[in-house]
Amino acid sequence: MALSGPAKTVAQTVSLVVFMGAMAWASVPFYDWFCRVTGFGGVPGQVDVASDDILEQTIKVRFDGTLNNNMGWEFKPVQREMELRIGETGLAFYEAYNPTSRPIAGQASYNVTPYAAGAFFDKIDCFCFTEQVLAPGERVQMPVSFFVDPEIVKDDDGKYVHTITLSYTFYEIDLPEGYAALDTDRQTDVN
Secondary structure (H helix, E strand, C coil): CCCCHHHHHHHHHHHHHHHHHHHHHHHHHHHHHHHHHHCHHHCCEECCCCCCCCCCCEEEEEEEEEECCCCCCEEEECCCEEEEECCCCEEEEEEEECCCCCCEEEEEEEEEECHHHHHHEEEEEEHHHCCEEECCCCEEEEEEEEEECHHHHHCCCHHHCCEEEEEEEEEEECCCHHHHHHHHHHHHHHC
8 A cells, every 4th residue: 555645744754753763862872882993082992902012102191080060979090190102001090089978870981182092092991891889988999901002103193192181071870779779778767
């Protein structure tokens, strides 16, 4: 049965709206994946192993940490900067503290500047790969291990990069189920 006239127009419009909704829903995870794989927008890559190639040329890495406006933690890098050879594995720590009387869960977003360095900044392990939960009064040091890919010296833009800044911003997220129950119990005890 073929649609004609107004019915065909309505069917096409509904199909277009459904398609656009599906594309909007899929765009965020696709963009995140694309940025992680390519380093687009200063998003570092994730790798399983360190570089085998270590150059004599060095690069300075600076560390920055901020909080979303509603995040109740204190958060900062333990070390503000380090210099390492290109290809050498670096290990840096960030410190988080929950001064509140309730457990708080957080997730870190991150980027690298200048953006030209994003494709060459590889993380081996990072606290930002998983959500973090801090109990009331808890203070933790969270590691990130990384290296700068030696291919940066061959890149038309990357070869001029001498300092890279790794930035994190922590956002509050919903507590995982087990922690949410503890927070509910604490609120019940207070009332």
